Each structure stands twice: as structure tokens, then as C-alpha cells.
Amino acid sequence: MTSILTNRSALIALQTMRMVNQQLDATGNRVSTGQRISSAADGAAYWAIASTLKADNGSLGALEDAISLDRNSVDAAAVGLTKVIDQLRTISNALVSAASANTDRGKLQNDIEVAQVAIRNYSDNTVMNGSNWLSIDSSKPGFSFDMDLVSAFSRKNGSVSVSTTTLSIGSFFLYDANPANTSNADLAQGWANVVAAVNRDTSASLAIAVSLGGGDRGGFMDTAYYIGAGSDTMSVATLDMESLTSSDADQRKLLTYLKIVDATTQQLLTGASKLGSMSTLLKAQQEFTRQLMDINTSSIGSLVDADVEEESTRLKALQTQQQLGIQSLSIANASSQNVMSLFR
Structure with a gap:
């Protein structure tokens, strides 16, 4: 079912994009600072x-x-x-x-x-x-x-x-x-x-x-x-x-x-x-x-330092996921355009 009011596929793709971007920001911060925990918000006890x-x-x-x-x-x-x-x-x-x-x-x-x-x-x-x-x-x-x-x-x-x-x-x-x-x-x-x-x-x-x-x-x-x-x-x-x-x-x-x-x-x-x-x-x-x-x-x-090799690998993977998310969002948005073609 395709709805012109709610594009569920686009919403799911957008949520995925937001999650990936958040992880990408966190991983980028770890790579740039070299720290896995840089504030209490990252892990209060450690x-x-x-x-x-x-x-x-x-x-x-x-x-x-x-x-x-x-x-x-x-x-x-x-x-x-x-x-x-x-x-x-x-x-x-x-x-x-x-x-x-x-x-x-x-x-x-x-x-x-x-x-x-x-x-x-x-x-x-x-x-x-x-x-x-x-x-x-x-x-x-x-x-x-x-x-x-x-x-x-x-x-x-x-x-x-x-x-x-x-x-x-x-x-x-x-x-x-x-x-x-x-x-x-x-x-x-x-x-x-x-x-x-x-x-x-x-x-x-x-x-x-x-x-x-x-x-x-x-x-x-x-x-x-x-x-x-x-x-x-x-x-x-x-x-x-x-x-x-x-x-x-x-x-x-x-x-x-x-x-x-x-x-x-x-x-x-x-x-x-x-x-x-x-x-x-x-x-x-x-x-x-x-x-x-x-x-x-x-x-x-050992408590707060990041594993730079691991974080760099994760960064590459998240960048790939980001690119895939952009493509998924583009595909999801295209379904509405297909509906419009029925009225031409």
C-alpha cells in the first residue's frame, strides 16, 4: 500500500539515517580525541x-x-x-x-x-x-x-x-x-x-x-x-x-x-x-x-582510551551505512513520485 500522507518507508529510512549519523558522530569523536569516555555522559563510573x-x-x-x-x-x-x-x-x-x-x-x-x-x-x-x-x-x-x-x-x-x-x-x-x-x-x-x-x-x-x-x-x-x-x-x-x-x-x-x-x-x-x-x-x-x-x-x-584501530574500522563501516541510508531514503521518496505519474 502506498499512501500520499504517510511514507512509512521514508520514515524508517530517515530513522536509520539518524541512528547512523549519531553513531558516526560518536565514533568520529572517539577517533579525533582518542578517548572512548570523555565525559560523565559517556560512562559515569569509569x-x-x-x-x-x-x-x-x-x-x-x-x-x-x-x-x-x-x-x-x-x-x-x-x-x-x-x-x-x-x-x-x-x-x-x-x-x-x-x-x-x-x-x-x-x-x-x-x-x-x-x-x-x-x-x-x-x-x-x-x-x-x-x-x-x-x-x-x-x-x-x-x-x-x-x-x-x-x-x-x-x-x-x-x-x-x-x-x-x-x-x-x-x-x-x-x-x-x-x-x-x-x-x-x-x-x-x-x-x-x-x-x-x-x-x-x-x-x-x-x-x-x-x-x-x-x-x-x-x-x-x-x-x-x-x-x-x-x-x-x-x-x-x-x-x-x-x-x-x-x-x-x-x-x-x-x-x-x-x-x-x-x-x-x-x-x-x-x-x-x-x-x-x-x-x-x-x-x-x-x-x-x-x-x-x-x-x-x-x-x-584502560578505562577511557579508545581503540583507534577498532574505531577507525567502525568509522568506515558507518560511512558506508550512511551512504546506503541516503540511497534508501532516495528510493523511499521515489515511491510518491511514482503515484503522481498515475494522474498524468
Whole structure:
């Protein structure tokens, strides 16, 4: 039956054309954007998961930058401390040479003073990201010996958290602009280690017993030590052996100086090893963060990325269907024209 009011064949062909065009638009969008799901309308669940993963990747990228900054601070302190340790060895060598009665202690003292100046310069200029862990001012408001270094970001049960690793600079800092009797455990242990190392052998022929000096105490360079039972004190930063004579008492004092410098060097080597271990840990955390970002990126791709080969094939097929639909619509419309020919 052919009706001049309703062309059912044309309507069906038109509906088919609309459906094909809609699919063609969707497929073309997937091919051009490379995404199977580009909005919540394409798949709300997958889109929400992918959006969360993208946000996490942004946070992980910021975490990687923060770890890099913290690691730079750790590495800067390690380099400065290594330079200081080299200068302490120079001081030790000068003290060993001074033990001989045939040496010029004045010239050796010059070597010591040059090393002391170098140590101060290294300490004051080991600055990274605006902070200095070798020359400090413990009297500043909010100062802490514990440095919280960013190490991880995680999302668990819908809640995000940032983890930190604590590094105590009390085990290696050198100067304090406003020293005080600090209760930092690592610093107190370091002082105790130096005193114990010096006093390990205090026989009369070898050295003089030492103890921590009274009053304010600073870092490992400017903390004063009592020499013997009297009020004579010295610090590595103020060590001066030029006035010492070749008497037995002064020779023992010279050896005491040497022991203090050596014990301080050993303590700073321990501090340097802590910095090295922390740098290794932060490097590992950086690499782990990058791996997490790669995994997230892969997960996002599996959720929202389009299979371009499949979509391209579908696009070709839909273009063919579109052409066939146009021809079908043309044929359906032609039936009405055939009816008109009956009235001629």
C-alpha cells in the first residue's frame, strides 16, 4: 500500500539515517580525541574513577617535586659536611705534626686557622631552599632540630594522606648563632660520644680527661670542652696550640686536642652517613612515585582510551551505512513520485 500522507518507508529510512549519523558522530569523536569516555555522559563510573586517578597523578607529581627539593637539601648538607670533614683531617694532621719538638708550631697553627675559616665558610654557605642545616640559630621562633621530609602520598578509603620522614640535624650541625643548653637527644648523644672517645684512655702519659664546658653549648664546632680539672676550655672552632710548649703537660694537652678533633670527625662521619642514607631513601621514593604515576596513567588509559584501530574500522563501516541510508531514503521518496505519474 502506498499512501500520499504517510511514507512509512521514508520514515524508517530517515530513522536509520539518524541512528547512523549519531553513531558516526560518536565514533568520529572517539577517533579525533582518542578517548572512548570523555565525559560523565559517556560512562559515569569509569569517568569518575579516571578523574580520581588523574587527580592522584597531579598530587603524585607535586610529591615528586617536593621530594626533589628535600633531597637537594639533604645532598647539599652532605656535600658541605664532607668538605668540613676534609678540613678536620687537615687540623688533625697539623696536631700530629706539632707533637714533634722539631716542628714550627706557628706555621702549623696557620694551617689550622685556615682550616677553621674554611669550615666556617662551608657551614655558612651550605644553603639550599632557604635553609641551612650546618649553621643554625636555635633561638628562632618555631625552630626544630627535626626536619620533616615529604616521602609519600596515598589515598585510602576515600581519604588522602601525605607521609613524612624525620631527619634530625642534631647529629651533625656545626654552629649555633645563639647556643643554649639544648635537650636534643641526638646532639646530647653526640657530645657524650666525643667525651667518651677522648676519655677512653686517660692515663697520665697519654692525655687529659675532658668534660662538657659549662654555659651555652652549640654545634660540634663551637661547643666548648673542659680540659682537665681546671677552667681551661677549648672548642674545635677556637683551637689554638701555638702557645703550647714542649713540656709533658702541654704535650698531653696537645694530644687531648687531637683526640677531641678526631672524636668530632668520627661523629660527623656518622652524621654524613645518615644524610647519605636519607638521600638514598628519598631517591627510592622518587622512583616509586614515578612508577605509581605510570601505573595510574596506564589505568586511566584502560578505562577511557579508545581503540583507534577498532574505531577507525567502525568509522568506515558507518560511512558506508550512511551512504546506503541516503540511497534508501532516495528510493523511499521515489515511491510518491511514482503515484503522481498515475494522474498524468
